[in-house]
């Protein structure tokens with residue numbers, strides 16, 4: 001990490017000349033500007049501006065209609081980008097570069113924009129604090145590495161992706177030695193950027209990797225997550241390779257997840273999820289928190305699985321869950337209790353894909369957990385065994401269409417986030433569905449063109 005004074009010293013020493021001023025958008029991408037360090041130090045550190053369509057676009061940067069926050073009728077004006085100087089850090093994998101994350105504020109009132117993902121999470125974290133808890137989380141991140149560069153894939157299409165390994169590389173140290181030109185630079189780069197990397201490993205598919213960052217307060221964890229994604233893409237690009245965080249890039253292969261490990265701690269640093277005398281060491285607080293997440297699992301699914309593609313990951317026998325149930329150290333369950341009986345006792349939500357926006361995912365999970373605490377909700381019985389085969393177990397919504405309906409109708413999320421936020425992200429989900437519905441795919445042509 002870096003203070004403004006340290007940035008100035010690094011600029012004077014000609015070590016840093018560029019500052020990336022970035023805000024996470026609805027998709028969890030880093031959007032912003034590249035500042036000359038002199039201008040950032042002169043005035044940019046106070047604030048800059050961006051077009052407010054950044055929180056109303058899709059992947060393609062379309063001006064999507066149907067948002068209350070902005071539109072052609074409202075003139076697509078500006079938001080203030082307010083650097084959060086606590087996030088200022090060097091970017092060791094880019095030459096002479098530092099990065100700062102921003103909050104998005106109203107141009108006139110300087111109040112936080114309600115639909116900004118960072119603001120949404122900050123509000124839930126503050127709610128937890130008011131209830132006496134620090135909300136901690138870690139978001140594991142899986143992705144695929146391909147031999148081709150993004151440019152080669154753009155020119156040649158994505159039909160013949162070449163994963164970096166020829167076999168399932170789960171925990172393989174030999175295969176991952178071959179990937180060190182990327183992964184070692186990534187681990188060390190993140191470490192140098194003040195992101196507490198724990199480890200990387202091969203994952204359970206050819207070309208699949210995972211990186212783990214140490215758990216921290218949820219806002220920091222979400223910040224770590226978006227920077228880690230950006231770093232992975234940038235470092236891969238520099239090596240002429242590509243990576244993807246799609247939840248399911250090929251229906252014949254496993255998908256990529258982003259499991260969210262969560263725990264609450266008292267404000268004086270005691271693990272509020274631990275009660276040594278109770279079953280699995282799970283305190284009443286943990287049981288209520290999990291009860292809230294189970295009760296509201298369907299309503300928060302669109303925040304954990306935001307695209308049509310996300311739902312193709314939920315399939316039987318591939319380590320992705322299909323049921324929103326809880327179980328001790330059971331990888332078939334949507335909610336897996338880990339670290340039982342220790343101060344690391346926590347719940348791992350396994351529903352989210354690597355395509356999730358970590359601010360929205362953490363905010364949704366936390367809001368559901370806090371609703372469990374507020375309602376002193378009772379935790380249902382543990383599901384034991386193979387939840388894939390359990391016909392009684394609560395299903396995870398199978399489509400974005402269903403998840404969007406549940407999001408829209410969520411009284412819990414409307415109370416926690418506000419109607420404006422729920423309506424905004426329901427619109428985002430529906431737009432993804434509309435876009436998907438109108439596109440004719442290769443699959444349809446292959447199936448129907450000759451024989452249909």
Ligand code: ADP
Nearest residue numbers: 136137138212213214215261262263344345346
């Ligand atoms: P797994 O069995 O899922 O591989 P790991 O031991 O790799 O579990 O831990 C997964 C993540 O859980 C790590 O990022 C770690 O920092 C995080 N973690 C550990 N303890 C806690 C906790 N008390 N609360 C939240 N996350 C935690």
